[in-house]
Amino acid sequence: MQADELLKQHLLKTISLTDEQFAYVFSHFKPLSFKKGQAIISPGDAVDAEYFVLSGCLKSFYMNDDLKMFILQFAMPNWWASDYNALTYHLKATITVDCVTDAEVLCLSSDDREKLCDELHQFERFFRLRTNKGYVAAHKRLLSFMNNDAQGRYEELLKQYPELYNLVPKQLIAAYLGVSRETLSRLKRNG
Known part of the structure; x- marks a missing residue:
């Protein structure tokens, strides 16, 4: 399936967009390809984008001072990944996002996301609902570790x-x- 169709199906599970609106939204995404093991975000990087996975698998992880790896997330097709703390607060990255397998992604810059959210109420709604679901998933994972x-x-x-x-x-x-x-x-x- 084409990148635009994958993103369109993903968005339409949550919001309604006309074909013209979707074409406008899609014009703000940049397709990128990465190889297995390739880093997309490394600690210390300026983070100004997030990534929608079309194919392959990404992982987000933190490496502590003892070089122990803590995986925060696996991102498979139709999932999003970034260092959201760095992206939201304009900080340097503290985590790594890299490729478990070869991966095809769509990159959405922070500026374009904000622009689209300002211009299209549905797009802002999509990101609000996605953020809520991500928070719930993180909460469940934390409770699982505690219980x-x-x-x-x-x-x-x-x-x-x-x-x-x-x-x-x-x-x-x-x-x-x-x-x-x-x-x-x-x-x-x-x-």
Whole structure:
């Protein structure tokens, strides 16, 4: 499917746009291609855009001083990714967004997003609802870490995103769950 059709279907699940409005919206997106392992955002970067995933998989992660990786998000097709703290508050990036696989994305600059939100009430509504859903998902993940042991988090992830296990290397799933690769193997055997 073409990039414009993928984005259009994604937007139309939440808002209504005429063909002319969508064409105008789409004209503000820039298609980009990235290779597996390529960084889109690195710590210290100025962040002025977000990325809608057309194909492939991205990951957002933080690396602490002990070089331990904490995965914040996997972004598969029809998901968005950026360093939202840096984007929102015009700060330097503190996380990395890179490619788990080769990826095709649509890039929307912060300025263009604000322009489109000012001009089209529906587009502003889309981003408000998307932000609310993202907040709820982050809240659920935090509660899962507080309430579930590793086995519970593993089962929850399997249930919620079964496609991740075919797409993402196991060491990254372990980092997402906050466990070692060995613990993940044990969880799989017990699950």
